[in-house]
Amino acid sequence: xxxxxxxxxxxxxxSASRAISAQSLMTSLEVSxxxxxxxxxxxxxxxxxxxxxxxxxxxxxxxxxQATSELPGLWFSQQEILALVTIQQLLEQLEPGLLxxxxxxLQARLxxxxxxxxxxxxxxxxxxxxxxxxxxxGAAQSFELIAAATVAGQRLKIWHLNRQNGITTExxxxxxxxxxxxxxxxxxxxxxxxxxxxxxxxxxxSRLELLDEKAKEVTAKAIDQALGTGYGIFxxxxxxxxxxxxxxxxxxxxxxxxxxxxxxxxxxxDGSYVLSFPYSDDRELVGDIMRFGAxxxxxxxxxxxxxxxxxxxxxVAGYV
Numbered sequence: 012x013x014x015x016x017x018x019x020x021x022x023x024x025x026s027a028s029r030a031i032s033a034q035s036l037m038t039s040l041e042v043s044x045x046x047x048x049x050x051x052x053x054x055x056x057x058x059x060x061x062x063x064x065x066x067x068x069x070x071x072x073x074x075x076x077q078a079t080s081e082l083p084g085l086w087f088s089q090q091e092i093l094a095l096v097t098i099q100q101l102l103e104q105l106e107p108g109l110l111x112x113x114x115x116x117l118q119a120r121l122x123x124x125x126x127x128x129x130x131x132x133x134x135x136x137x138x139x140x141x142x143x144x145x146x147x148x149g150a151a152q153s154f155e156l157i158a159a160a161t162v163a164g165q166r167l168k169i170w171h172l173n174r175q176n177g178i179t180t181e182x183x184x185x186x187x188x189x190x191x192x193x194x195x196x197x198x199x200x201x202x203x204x205x206x207x208x209x210x211x212x213x214x215x216x217s218r219l220e221l222l223d224e225k226a227k228e229v230t231a232k233a234i235d236q237a238l239g240t241g242y243g244i245f246x247x248x249x250x251x252x253x254x255x256x257x258x259x260x261x262x263x264x265x266x267x268x269x270x271x272x273x274x275x276x277x278x279x280x281d282g283s284y285v286l287s288f289p290y291s292d293d294r295e296l297v298g299d300i301m302r303f304g305a306x307x308x309x310x311x312x313x314x315x316x317x318x319x320x321x322x323x324x325x326x327v328a329g330y331v
Contacts, residue, residue, distance in 0.1 A: 017040055017042070017050070018050060018053070018054060018058070020039075020040060021036075021040075021050065021054060021060075021062075022060075024036060024039055024040075025062065025071060025072060025073050026073065029065075029068055029072060030065045030068035030069065030070030030071060030072040031070045031071055031072070032069055032070040032071075033047060033070070033071070035070070036071065051071070060073070061073055061074035062074075143194050144193075144194060145193060145194055145195070146194040146195060147195055147212075147214040148214065153213065153216060153219060154196060154213060156219060156221060157186060157189070157198055157213060157216075157219065158189060159221075160186050160221055160226070161186040161187070161188065161189055161198070164225055164226045164228070165186075165221055165222060165223075165224070165225065165226055166183060166184065166185050166186075166203075166222040166224045166225065166226050166227075167183070167184050167185075167186060167200075167219055167220065167221060167222060168181065168182070168183050168184075168219065168220040168222055169181070169182055169184060169211070169216045169218070169219045169220075170182075170216065170217045170218040170219070171211050171212075171215055171216050171217075172215040172216075172217060173215075174212075174215065179217060180204070182202055182203070182204045182205075183202075183203040183204065183222070184198075184200040184201060184202050184203065184209075184211070185200055185201040185203070185226035185227040185228075185229070186198055186199075186200045186226060187199045187200055187201065187208070187226075187229050187234055188231075188234070190210070190244075192243075192244050193243075193244075195212065195213075195214065196212075196213040196214070197210050197211065197212055197213060197244060198210070198211045198213055199234055199238065201226070201227045201229050203227075207237065208229060208233070208234055208237035208238060210238065210244065212244075241289070241290055241291030241292055242270075242271060242288065242289070242290035242291065242292070242293075242295060242296045243295040243296065243299075244295060245290075245291060245292035245294060245295055248291055249289035249290060249291050250290065250291050250292075251289070251290065251311075251312045251314075251315070252287050252288065252289050252290075252311075252312070253286075253287065253288055253289075253290050253293075253296060253300075253309070253311075253312070253315055254285065254286075254287045254309070254310040254311045254312075255285070255286045255287075255300065255307050255308070255309055255310065256279075256283050256284070256285050256286075256307065256308045256310055257283060257284040257285075257286065257303070257306060257307050258283060258305075258306045258307070259281060259282030259283055259284075260306065261284075261303060261306035261307065262278070262282060262283060262284035265284055265286065265303075266278075266284050270286060270288055270299075271288035271289065271290075273288060273289055274286060274287065274288035275287045275288070285310070290315075293314075293315055293318055296315070297315070297318050297319055297322055300319050301319060301322055301323060301326070
């Protein structure tokens with residue numbers, strides 16, 4: 012019987028009765044008294060299993076409030092533990108310093124589990140690299156307060172910069188959910204100034220205050236309906252369907268990408284790739300189209316085609 016299997020069996024034996032004697036445990040698990048002592052110590056000290064010795068009953072038992080809990084991590088395979096450590100490393104690289112203090116207990120726990128399987132957690136970071144593209148820096152303290160208010164259902168007062176017009180407005184909002192999109196964080200919230208659902212870029216919030224008042228509750232369905240199925244971070248009711256044709260060469264990449272949940276696509280006889288999807292606001296879409304240069308052509312609608320055409324002409328003018 013492997014050590015992992017044996018340690019897992021302690022849970023079954025300890026849960027099956029009010030208390031079980033040391034002799035019964037040794038007989039059931041076919042271990043010596045010395046091994047029993049080492050196992051009990053390991054379960055308590057390393058795996059944090061709440062095993063108690065009940066002198067009145069003359070045996071071991073799980074703490075009453077923990078009798079139905081699972082033994083943490085005993086069933087993890089080497090691959091599963093490695094996956095957990097990988098996730099931990101990804102979180103640290105995704106938002107450096109944001110969750111550092113919160114992740115330390117988890118990191119120590121995973122290090123213990125990995126050591127039991129002959130793995131070195133410090134080597135994992137060497138094999139994981141996250142490349143940030145277009146990430147804007149925001150204050151970790153602001154993110155934590157916003158996240159806390161969102162989970163607790165508390166209103167916030169924020170000072171938010173509208174990058175389109177450069178104006179900062181003071182708003183009272185009821186946070187609903189956090190969104191991580193293209194390496195940046197956004198907050199979907201009910202805006203009491205506009206009396207509607209809005210999406211706010213967290214790094215554009217210069218100041219914020221936690222209010223005592225409870226947040227207005229908005230269902231996920233209502234949020235989705237309000238923000239609609241627009242393109243990218245710009246939501247709203249669809250104003251039209253973009254239709255793009257990519258060259259056969261570029262199609263090898265684009266065909267595997269998801270631009271929109273409702274997108275439709277087809278390959279043409281020459282290998283060109285035609286992609287169609289709804290959009291409500293073309294600001295982000297125009298930028299995404301232009302980065303493909305001559306490898307993409309806007310087939311419609313006419314307004315989107317004109318916007319991209321003007322953008323490309325203005326870009327060329329900068330090199331004349």
